Amino acid sequence: MKKGTKNRKELKNGMMTGNTINANSTEYREAQAEMFNLIQGQTKEEKFNIEMTALQIRMKKYLESEIKRESELKHVHWFYKEMLKITHVKQSKLAEYINVRANNLGDMFKEGKVNYRTAKIIEAIFKIQFSLWLDIQSKNEYISNPKKDKKHVEEYSFHEMLTA
Numbered sequence: 001m002k003k004g005t006k007n008r009k010e011l012k013n014g015m016m017t018g019n020t021i022n023a024n025s026t027e028y029r030e031a032q033a034e035m036f037n038l039i040q041g042q043t044k045e046e047k048f049n050i051e052m053t054a055l056q057i058r059m060k061k062y063l064e065s066e067i068k069r070e071s072e073l074k075h076v077h078w079f080y081k082e083m084l085k086i087t088h089v090k091q092s093k094l095a096e097y098i099n100v101r102a103n104n105l106g107d108m109f110k111e112g113k114v115n116y117r118t119a120k121i122i123e124a125i126f127k128i129q130f131s132l133w134l135d136i137q138s139k140n141e142y143i144s145n146p147k148k149d150k151k152h153v154e155e156y157s158f159h160e161m162l163t164a
Contacts (some may be wrong), residue, residue: 055083056080056127068143083126114138
């Protein structure tokens, strides 16, 4: 049996408990070294896929979260910056690649005005579902303008449309 095989099996099938962890223990250091070795053995593509999946999960959790105040919002720009930071891609490089001016691309995310086309291109490149960008924008807009949207939407009705 190779050294560390037992630990690897336990890490794959085991789970973290609520027990206090002694960071100085031999078991902890062995588990940490084993995880480090597993991570080091990944290809760039595997690391990329894991990081993009993790970001996608954070985006989904944000969409599922109960946010009631504007101060709790995470704008699409925050997720966009995270994506660029994780992948070490400069905005100028991405903009050039997708044939958009860098300032326009940055403004699109800052202002929460990512369009379908851009979201689909981001999905193709970074493997993040295009709908997440659009859904985050919608959620944030609704939370930022609840009274305005409610008043505006309540002006419409099916019956009124038919009688107009």
